[in-house]
Amino acid sequence: MDPALLDRLRASVGVAHVLTGVDLSPYVVEGRTPKAAVFPGSLEEVAAVVRHAGAAGAPILPWGGGTGAGVGAPTARTGIVLGLSRLRRLVEHEPGDLTATVEAGMTIEGLQTALRARGQWLSLDPPDAGRATVGGVLATNASGPRRHLYGTARDLLIGVTVVTADGSVVRGGGKVVKNVAGYDLPKLFIGSYGTLGVILDATFKLRPVADEERLVAVAFERVQDAGAAVRAVMASDLIPSALDLLDGPASAALALGGTPTLVVGFDGLAEQIEWQLAELAGLVKPLGGGEVTALPAGTWPRLACAARDAFDAPAAVMVLSVLPTRVADTMARGAAAARARGLPSAWAAHAGVGTMTAALVAEPEPGGVGATLTEWRALAREGGGHATLLWAPLAMKSQVPVWDDPGPAGRLMQRIKAQLDPGNVFNPGRFVAGI
Numbered sequence: 001m002d003p004a005l006l007d008r009l010r011a012s013v014g015v016a017h018v019l020t021g022v023d024l025s026p027y028v029v030e031g032r033t034p035k036a037a038v039f040p041g042s043l044e045e046v047a048a049v050v051r052h053a054g055a056a057g058a059p060i061l062p063w064g065g066g067t068g069a070g071v072g073a074p075t076a077r078t079g080i081v082l083g084l085s086r087l088r089r090l091v092e093h094e095p096g097d098l099t100a101t102v103e104a105g106m107t108i109e110g111l112q113t114a115l116r117a118r119g120q121w122l123s124l125d126p127p128d129a130g131r132a133t134v135g136g137v138l139a140t141n142a143s144g145p146r147r148h149l150y151g152t153a154r155d156l157l158i159g160v161t162v163v164t165a166d167g168s169v170v171r172g173g174g175k176v177v178k179n180v181a182g183y184d185l186p187k188l189f190i191g192s193y194g195t196l197g198v199i200l201d202a203t204f205k206l207r208p209v210a211d212e213e214r215l216v217a218v219a220f221e222r223v224q225d226a227g228a229a230v231r232a233v234m235a236s237d238l239i240p241s242a243l244d245l246l247d248g249p250a251s252a253a254l255a256l257g258g259t260p261t262l263v264v265g266f267d268g269l270a271e272q273i274e275w276q277l278a279e280l281a282g283l284v285k286p287l288g289g290g291e292v293t294a295l296p297a298g299t300w301p302r303l304a305c306a307a308r309d310a311f312d313a314p315a316a317v318m319v320l321s322v323l324p325t326r327v328a329d330t331m332a333r334g335a336a337a338a339r340a341r342g343l344p345s346a347w348a349a350h351a352g353v354g355t356m357t358a359a360l361v362a363e364p365e366p367g368g369v370g371a372t373l374t375e376w377r378a379l380a381r382e383g384g385g386h387a388t389l390l391w392a393p394l395a396m397k398s399q400v401p402v403w404d405d406p407g408p409a410g411r412l413m414q415r416i417k418a419q420l421d422p423g424n425v426f427n428p429g430r431f432v433a434g435i
């Protein structure tokens with residue numbers, strides 16, 4: 001670590017907010033220790049850190065809760081972790097306008113608690129909400145089961161403040177739902193994996209908390225029958241807030257009986273929910289579904305992690321997106337591809353939107369992991385989508401690419417990156433197309 005840079009960082013944020021040496025152990029990713037971890041306490045301090053690191057040619061690794069720190073290719077050079085944990089205030093909440101502005105380091109759970117106290121919520125429910133931060137969720141475009149009805153961050157983010165590579169503070173959008181003309185800058189930062197700049201705060205559209213919310217499960221013998229039930233629900237008058245499909249191992253992880261299970265969420269007025277539950281029971285029965293069983297509210301946050309949590313030590317976790325009509329077929333064929341190599345797998349899908357997570361165990365045949373993941377990616381393409389290797393040891397990432405090939409769009413992305421971050425300081429090499 002360049003001592004002059006360390007001095008400048010300490011002068012910018014205070015000695016107590018710069019970690020070095022053994023204190024860096026929580027920030028080691030894939031065996032790589034960063035040069036330092038820096039925790040600015042204001043927008044100006046973030047800008048100063050970015051300027052100093054940029055001038056010294058040191059990569060900057062934005063860091064929220066660290067739940068996805070290992071997602072993506074490892075950064076090409078060791079850098080400086082820029083932690084957002086001191087920037088975690090709810091800056092403004094206007095219940096009358098249904099908007100809130102929040103600093104990027106606030107956890108999703110912390111934000112929801114503050115909003116619910118005034119009868120509102122941000123309709124995003126990503127996994128690990130107790131640790132995942134607003135900035136991290138935007139940067140990874142994370143979402144959860146309620147995405148089925150409420151969409152993703154792209155539907156909710158109306159303004160953002162970022163620090164770009166030259167240390168400029170840039171505001172995009174604002175507090176009104178329709179903002180000034182121009183490119184939609186806030187959306188550019190969604191899913192950018194910290195490669196374009198540091199997100200400092202975000203302004204969201206909110207929703208009132210519903211009168212009631214229920215989660216129910218229906219067991220099936222075969223995942224294909226549960227898939228037919230998904231299609232029947234989507235073609236019906238029902239308006240579920242969540243429509244998830246779990247295979248046997250993922251269902252077992254949630255103690256739901258270990259058979260393929262359809263999990264459906266509803267919110268609204270009690271009598272509307274009761275009507276929908278009765279309709280659901282009528283729809284699933286002819287398709288081989290069992291009773292509609294109520295689940296405890298505590299099941300909601302565990303839904304998005306069901307596949308990952310099916311195993312103590314998965315060898316890999318992959319996210320696949322396919323057409324919603326292809327979900328059950330992809331799950332069944334993906335599980336069969338793993339089984340054919342002697343490997344157990346677990347699958348959980350937000351079936352109505354076509355995204356699914358699959359986890360794989362390397363016992364007893366570690367040699368089959370790479371081939372299985374490659375086949376899963378081919379299945380995703382066949383289903384009209386793509387796949388991302390969300391988590392795997394470094395050795396596996398060198399065998400199976402983390403990101404799908406973006407095609408000609410990759411060149412456009414590289415040019416956007418080169419414009420916004422010409423020195424390639426933000427998370428270099430982590431993202432798609434070598435960005």
Ligand SMILES: Cc1cc2nc3c(=O)[nH]c(=O)nc-3n(C[C@H](O)[C@H](O)[C@H](O)COP(=O)(O)OP(=O)(O)OC[C@H]3O[C@@H](n4cnc5c(N)ncnc54)[C@H](O)[C@@H]3O)c2cc1C
Binds near residue numbers: 061
């Ligand atoms: C095994 C596994 C399973 C997962 N399953 C799902 C899933 O089912 N659905 C889903 O939607 N997501 C999933 N994720 C992604 C997860 O939800 C995200 O990792 C999480 O939301 C990130 O929040 P964080 O605050 O912990 O970010 P971090 O882990 O700290 O950072 C994640 C990324 O965002 C960047 N970043 C963080 N904060 C900022 C900021 N303020 N400005 C700019 N860039 C920033 C970082 O540089 C990094 O690239 C999974 C991740 C893992 C590892």
